[in-house]
Structures are given as C-alpha cells and as structure tokens.
Amino acid sequence: MIGMSETTTSAENEVAGVPTTPEEWRAFLERYGELYARVRADGDELVDLLDDDQLEVLERGGRVQPWLGETPAREEALAAAEERLGVRFPPGLRGFFQASDGWTRLEGYVDGVHSCGRVVWMRDSEAGGRVIATYDSIPGNEDEVLLFRRCVEIARGEDYWLLDPTDVGPDGEWAAYEFAPKYGDTTEYPSFSALFHSGYASMEEDDDEDEDVD
Numbered sequence: 001m002i003g004m005s006e007t008t009t010s011a012e013n014e015v016a017g018v019p020t021t022p023e024e025w026r027a028f029l030e031r032y033g034e035l036y037a038r039v040r041a042d043g044d045e046l047v048d049l050l051d052d053d054q055l056e057v058l059e060r061g062g063r064v065q066p067w068l069g070e071t072p073a074r075e076e077a078l079a080a081a082e083e084r085l086g087v088r089f090p091p092g093l094r095g096f097f098q099a100s101d102g103w104t105r106l107e108g109y110v111d112g113v114h115s116c117g118r119v120v121w122m123r124d125s126e127a128g129g130r131v132i133a134t135y136d137s138i139p140g141n142e143d144e145v146l147l148f149r150r151c152v153e154i155a156r157g158e159d160y161w162l163l164d165p166t167d168v169g170p171d172g173e174w175a176a177y178e179f180a181p182k183y184g185d186t187t188e189y190p191s192f193s194a195l196f197h198s199g200y201a202s203m204e205e206d207d208d209e210d211e212d213v214d
Helices: 022-039 043-049 052-059 075-085 091-099 126-136 142-150 192-213
Strands: 110-113 152-157 160-168 174-180 185-189
Touching: 022 091, 022 192, 075 091, 091 192, 110 160, 126 142, 126 152, 142 160, 160 192, 174 192, 185 192
Parallel strands: none
Antiparallel strands: 110 152, 152 160, 160 174, 174 185
C-alpha cells in the first residue's frame, strides 16, 4: 500500500551560487546543456539535440553547448501566469523564465520544466489531482496532502517538481520539493534554483567519475 515516507532535506541546500537573475540563469543553463550532452545523452538523443556542425565538434572531442530551453518569456506572459495563479513568482523562478520559458531535458525523472503558461496548482492538474486523491485515501498522509494542495507544479514526469508559495525564505524564494510518487519520497530544497542545480551537481559527479576511470 502506498504511503508517504519522511520528507528529507537535500545536501544541495548547502550549495552556494545557484542562479537567480536572467543573466545568471542563461550562463548556468548553457553549462547545464553542455554537461547533459556529454554525460546523459545517448547517440540517438544527440542527433536530436545537436546540429551537424555541433556533432562534428563533439566527435573531434570538442565542447558544445546545446540550448535545451526556449525563448525568454515576455513580461506580459509572466504577469498573465501570475494573475491566473494568484501569486507572484519568486525571484529565482522569474529569472529562469526570463532566460528560458521552459526546459526540455532534465536530470532525473521529470520530462522538463513547464513554460510559465503551463505552471498549474498540483491540485488542479489531472495527474496531480489523481495523486492527491490516492494519497488522501490513506491514513497518515494528512500533512503531505496539505503540502500538495498548496503547491504549484513546475515540472512533471514520473516524478514531480513542486514549489510551496506559503513557505517563503528571507531571500523571497519558495521552498521546493522533488516528489517521487512511486516511492512516496519527498526531498526538500530551499528554492527552485537549488532544486534545478541538484541535477547539475549529480551530472558533475558522474562526469568526474568517468574522467577518473579514463
């Protein structure tokens, strides 16, 4: 029977220098794309991600920085999304959208970050509503169900990325959660930026291990 395990706090909470401004996000996302292409993408995926010139550079052992995001969100689109949800996005999330209105490849079990127009309350999304109903039917999950109902869904796949606008840090950032329904695990981060950075750090670790092997 499904049940919630205790929420854990990621060691990434200690990471400094996570992006906030559009300029910081752009630089970070370029590095993220480069690392993803080198560490995570297989041959077929690389063909989809890179153009012919980039593939040639990669084959020669050079470095490429595929852009895995979208064009920046216009202020009008951000304002419309915030009005629809009844909130103002935290600085780090706003900075992300102003650099890229969504993201298509991520480390882990989410398919990509939603565009600002697709950000939704978890309770209002079809999949999120089903998850909440399932967990609400099991005694002992009351705190987690309340968390889900007040969170917005920023990314989804097998797992979810959630942001809690009621839990605001001194820097104005919302608490963020990576939630794995299959295992009932939630991992808390201090912000969307820190959650995004956790995947980058994981790929860096694997990249370092590959270099050690070589």
